[in-house]
Amino acid sequence: MKLSSLETKVPPPIVAALTGFGMWGLRRALPAADTPPMGGHRIAIAIVLVGVITVVSGMLAFRRARTTINPVNIAKTSSLVSTGIYRITRNPMYLGLTIVLAGWAFDLGSAMTLVGPMLFVAYISVFQIAPEERMLLGIFGDEYRTYARRVRRWI
Secondary structure (H helix, E strand, O other): OOOEEEEEEEOOHHHHHHHHHHHHHHHHHOOEEEOOOOOHHHHHHHHHHHHHHHHHHHHHHHHHHOOOOOOOOOOOOOOOOOOHHHOOOHHHHHHHHHHHHHHHHHHHHHHHHHHHHHHHHHHHHHHHHHHHHHHHHHHHHHHHHHHHHOOOOOO
Protein backbone atom coordinates (compact mmCIF):
# COMPACT_ATOMS: atom_id res chain seq x y z
CA MET A 1 0.00 0.00 0.00
CA LYS A 2 1.54 3.28 -1.12
CA LEU A 3 1.35 6.29 1.16
CA SER A 4 1.44 9.94 0.07
CA SER A 5 4.47 12.11 0.79
CA LEU A 6 3.51 13.26 4.30
CA GLU A 7 1.50 10.25 5.44
CA THR A 8 3.07 8.69 8.54
CA LYS A 9 6.40 10.43 7.87
CA VAL A 10 6.58 12.73 10.90
CA PRO A 11 6.21 10.97 14.26
CA PRO A 12 3.15 12.34 16.12
CA PRO A 13 5.16 13.32 19.23
CA ILE A 14 7.30 15.52 16.96
CA VAL A 15 4.17 17.04 15.42
CA ALA A 16 2.84 17.69 18.94
CA ALA A 17 6.13 19.28 20.05
CA LEU A 18 6.23 21.51 16.97
CA THR A 19 2.60 22.45 17.56
CA GLY A 20 3.34 23.29 21.20
CA PHE A 21 6.30 25.43 20.16
CA GLY A 22 4.09 27.18 17.60
CA MET A 23 1.49 27.83 20.28
CA TRP A 24 4.17 29.41 22.48
CA GLY A 25 5.32 31.56 19.55
CA LEU A 26 1.76 32.63 18.82
CA ARG A 27 1.29 33.61 22.46
CA ARG A 28 4.49 35.67 22.35
CA ALA A 29 3.54 37.31 19.04
CA LEU A 30 -0.02 38.22 20.08
CA PRO A 31 0.04 39.14 23.77
CA ALA A 32 -3.07 41.30 23.32
CA ALA A 33 -5.07 38.08 22.88
CA ASP A 34 -4.34 37.05 26.47
CA THR A 35 -7.23 35.86 28.58
CA PRO A 36 -7.53 36.40 32.31
CA PRO A 37 -6.14 33.53 34.41
CA MET A 38 -8.79 30.87 35.03
CA GLY A 39 -7.12 28.79 37.70
CA GLY A 40 -3.55 28.95 36.66
CA HIS A 41 -0.95 26.30 36.48
CA ARG A 42 -2.68 23.73 38.68
CA ILE A 43 -5.53 23.24 36.25
CA ALA A 44 -3.12 23.18 33.30
CA ILE A 45 -0.99 20.57 35.06
CA ALA A 46 -4.07 18.45 35.78
CA ILE A 47 -5.10 18.61 32.11
CA VAL A 48 -1.59 17.69 30.96
CA LEU A 49 -1.48 14.83 33.46
CA VAL A 50 -4.73 13.40 32.05
CA GLY A 51 -3.16 13.58 28.59
CA VAL A 52 0.02 11.85 29.70
CA ILE A 53 -1.94 9.08 31.44
CA THR A 54 -3.98 8.60 28.26
CA VAL A 55 -0.82 8.31 26.12
CA VAL A 56 0.87 5.91 28.55
CA SER A 57 -2.27 3.74 28.77
CA GLY A 58 -2.23 3.34 24.99
CA MET A 59 1.48 2.53 24.96
CA LEU A 60 1.15 -0.06 27.71
CA ALA A 61 -1.72 -1.76 25.89
CA PHE A 62 0.47 -2.06 22.77
CA ARG A 63 3.36 -3.44 24.80
CA ARG A 64 1.09 -6.04 26.44
CA ALA A 65 -0.11 -7.09 22.99
CA ARG A 66 3.52 -7.19 21.77
CA THR A 67 2.79 -5.09 18.73
CA THR A 68 4.70 -2.15 17.34
CA ILE A 69 4.27 1.25 18.89
CA ASN A 70 6.10 2.92 16.00
CA PRO A 71 3.58 5.21 14.23
CA VAL A 72 5.91 5.68 11.27
CA ASN A 73 6.13 1.96 10.43
CA ILE A 74 2.54 0.80 10.87
CA ALA A 75 3.00 -2.08 8.44
CA LYS A 76 4.74 -3.99 11.25
CA THR A 77 1.53 -4.11 13.28
CA SER A 78 1.12 -7.68 14.52
CA SER A 79 -2.14 -7.54 16.47
CA LEU A 80 -5.28 -5.46 16.72
CA VAL A 81 -5.47 -3.99 20.22
CA SER A 82 -9.06 -3.51 21.36
CA THR A 83 -8.77 -3.91 25.13
CA GLY A 84 -8.08 -1.45 27.93
CA ILE A 85 -8.27 2.16 26.81
CA TYR A 86 -8.77 0.93 23.24
CA ARG A 87 -12.34 0.04 24.24
CA ILE A 88 -12.98 3.78 24.66
CA THR A 89 -10.95 5.33 21.82
CA ARG A 90 -9.14 3.94 18.79
CA ASN A 91 -6.39 6.54 19.17
CA PRO A 92 -5.56 7.10 22.83
CA MET A 93 -1.99 8.20 22.13
CA TYR A 94 -3.13 10.92 19.72
CA LEU A 95 -5.99 11.85 22.01
CA GLY A 96 -3.54 12.11 24.90
CA LEU A 97 -1.20 14.37 22.90
CA THR A 98 -4.19 16.55 22.03
CA ILE A 99 -5.14 16.80 25.71
CA VAL A 100 -1.53 17.74 26.58
CA LEU A 101 -1.67 20.49 23.95
CA ALA A 102 -4.99 21.70 25.37
CA GLY A 103 -3.40 21.88 28.83
CA TRP A 104 -0.49 23.81 27.36
CA ALA A 105 -2.93 26.21 25.67
CA PHE A 106 -4.67 26.71 29.01
CA ASP A 107 -1.34 27.37 30.70
CA LEU A 108 -0.31 29.88 28.03
CA GLY A 109 -3.44 31.89 28.86
CA SER A 110 -4.29 32.97 25.32
CA ALA A 111 -7.45 31.95 23.51
CA MET A 112 -5.49 32.14 20.24
CA THR A 113 -3.34 29.18 21.30
CA LEU A 114 -6.39 26.90 21.19
CA VAL A 115 -5.79 26.76 17.46
CA GLY A 116 -2.82 24.50 18.23
CA PRO A 117 -4.76 21.43 19.42
CA MET A 118 -7.24 21.93 16.56
CA LEU A 119 -4.46 22.00 13.95
CA PHE A 120 -2.84 18.96 15.58
CA VAL A 121 -6.11 17.01 15.33
CA ALA A 122 -6.55 18.04 11.69
CA TYR A 123 -2.99 17.07 10.73
CA ILE A 124 -3.00 13.78 12.65
CA SER A 125 -6.41 12.83 11.26
CA VAL A 126 -5.26 13.26 7.66
CA PHE A 127 -1.60 12.28 7.72
CA GLN A 128 -1.51 9.65 10.48
CA ILE A 129 -4.90 8.21 11.40
CA ALA A 130 -6.35 7.84 7.88
CA PRO A 131 -3.29 5.93 6.58
CA GLU A 132 -3.19 3.82 9.75
CA GLU A 133 -6.85 2.91 9.32
CA ARG A 134 -6.28 1.93 5.67
CA MET A 135 -3.33 -0.22 6.71
CA LEU A 136 -5.22 -1.85 9.61
CA LEU A 137 -8.15 -2.59 7.33
CA GLY A 138 -5.76 -4.23 4.90
CA ILE A 139 -4.13 -6.31 7.65
CA PHE A 140 -7.14 -7.22 9.80
CA GLY A 141 -10.10 -6.80 7.42
CA ASP A 142 -13.49 -7.45 8.98
CA GLU A 143 -12.03 -7.66 12.49
CA TYR A 144 -10.87 -4.04 12.19
CA ARG A 145 -14.07 -2.95 10.43
CA THR A 146 -16.13 -4.36 13.34
CA TYR A 147 -13.85 -2.70 15.90
CA ALA A 148 -14.02 0.66 14.09
CA ARG A 149 -17.83 0.51 14.10
CA ARG A 150 -17.86 -0.20 17.84
CA VAL A 151 -15.21 2.30 19.04
CA ARG A 152 -14.95 5.96 18.09
CA ARG A 153 -11.85 7.39 16.46
CA TRP A 154 -11.31 9.97 19.20
CA ILE A 155 -13.85 9.79 22.07
